[in-house]
Amino acid sequence: ADGTFLNSECPICLEDFLLKSFIYEIPCRHAIHVNCATKWFKLRGVCPLCVQSV
Numbered sequence: 181a182d183g184t185f186l187n188s189e190c191p192i193c194l195e196d197f198l199l200k201s202f203i204y205e206i207p208c209r210h211a212i213h214v215n216c217a218t219k220w221f222k223l224r225g226v227c228p229l230c231v232q233s234v
């Protein structure tokens with residue numbers, strides 16, 4: 181990771197971020213995969229790491 185995001189792996193699928201183009205950056209500076217974000221935010225309106233509302 182280059183320090184852009186607070187976390188270096190996706191909290192949903194627990195895989196490292198490899199391709200930046202598929203990463204969704206949450207306003208709290210946490211990041212998750214775009215595909216994981218789509219599924220997650222349909223269920224919960226919060227960041228999966230810090231549980232701040234998005």
Ligand SMILES: [Zn+2]
Binds near residue numbers: 190191195
């Ligand atoms: Zn993921």
Ligand SMILES: [Zn+2]
Binds near residue numbers: 206230
């Ligand atoms: Zn967060």
